[in-house]
Amino acid sequence: MHEPNPGRNMAAEIAAQPDVFADLLATRDTIAEVAARIEQRRPRFALLAARGSSDHAALYAKYLIEVLLQLPAGLVSPSTTTLYGAEPDLTDVLLLSVSQSGGSPDLVEVTESGRRRGALTVAVTNTADSPLNSAAELSVDVRAGQERAVAATKTYGATLLALYLLIDAVRGGSGASAANLPELARTTLDESARAVSEAANRYRFAERLVTTGRGYSSASAAEAALKLAETSYLSARAYSGADLLHGPVAAIDADTAVLALCSDGRGGDAMRDVLEAVHQRGADVCAIGSAAAQVRASHRVPVPACAEEVAPVLEILPVQRLALELALTRGVDPDNPRGLHKVTRTR
Template identity: 80%
Template structure:
């Protein structure tokens, strides 16, 4: 047995730490992403669909916001089961279909991509495996360049997917990726400076039985990813909600026994979270605010994140989320590298 295999969480710990270098490498290869973007811009799609599963589905949700806000195109999340279970073959003429899969080996996404291409879509695969079946099926492909990920829980592949999607969509609109240039250094700062606040949060929430994760705008994707990470590594009952949706019914279940993980980065999404956190704080919930605007909201505990362009905040704010999931898993006596009953590749059809 290797040292990494014998030490609980060793792989996840190492892969979280690798992210600043992964981001730097991805930025160094942005010209290749720019070539894919040029093909997309030339085709002038009228609509965008995003197909994904698991953590990649949260990355797709992030891309949905980017496409609608930065490109001004309507975008939606595809339902793979309409193809794989019901055999639907919609007319996708002039539609951009982006399939997001870290492994590139998901059979249902492969089927969706093949069907979409036959239906007239411009298909783009975003993966961490350049020779994957999904890349072969799509007309265009983007390699997120994260390197092999050994831990079952996605960390560096998730954040690299976010950055790759940003660089792709920014390039489609004619951008140069300038806002992303500081991201490697900001990521290193996030990991170095924020560890103490994360450790405090681990001690605070070690015995939590249920948690709500919430965010608005671009950060909604991080809220969804946070709930998944906590559930798959710590077996914690965690539910994600948009801040807006949380106030329309689910807030009735929030009380002093509820821990609330709130993503609050500077920008319109973070501003919209203020009212939400006022309400849940008044209901007695223990609120942990994560983000560049964490100091500006009502919270019981705060994990600050460096400021950046709002559309890039999810790349940074997910880093302490990953550290928190890792720390809680270890504190509860679990090995996040080997979560019960989980595997790396989603085989759902």
């Protein structure tokens, strides 16, 4: 049975993000209270547990922790706990468990186990009464509201912003770099609309697509590949710009579309040589971000400039819109992708 207005939920949830960001920023003091508890414990390093889109948000947080807090950070493999029963000593470790629903059994088990083994556990979710929140010592509510589309959009953007506000507060920051994100998000959605529609028409028949970015934008590249795969059934692979040059570039040719995340800053600067190499392979490059005009590309989607560490909050917006429009041009309802459910339970 076909829905009368395919993609309407996803479209509405993408459009809602400026207001979601404004609401979340208004609760910064509450997030700062959690940050103060973390700072008091002075963790020696951080671990992040997540799945799916939340795993990409965790990758973003990994960069924030390593750059802004100067702490080593790593992504947890939940199966080492759930399948293999590993019990490392986590004394003085910060364990951030990131999940939109807070309902995945493996993340709950990892959090419970980590807390028993000495970690300071913090749940970052969109569901304040979730099992994950109950398992963790502290929690941060991303306040995105109910999300009806299967593909995460507003919950992903809100999770990025919540993680930034949390980690920035741990270092004693005021959240100043994020203060104008609601306004910039509206500008991004408005000013990128035409270029996104053109990109959707450009790639509607694409069979292979590679997404890439460096630094903070590595998370956006990973999320872009997931969004395109789950909504358009497009074969999409994500690589950091550095990893792309370490082998996979050999598989790129004139039949490959490349979606490149390029925002102002060191990560965007590092993408110039990457995209020069990709251009020489004949690929069709779509550059998205505030530095899109500064790199080799066949098509560009503009994003307003902001501090590099919060750029992923903005640059993911046209990516989500592209996933929506590309799905519709390919005859797919992105609100109901085949074989997927809103909450995925894994162990």
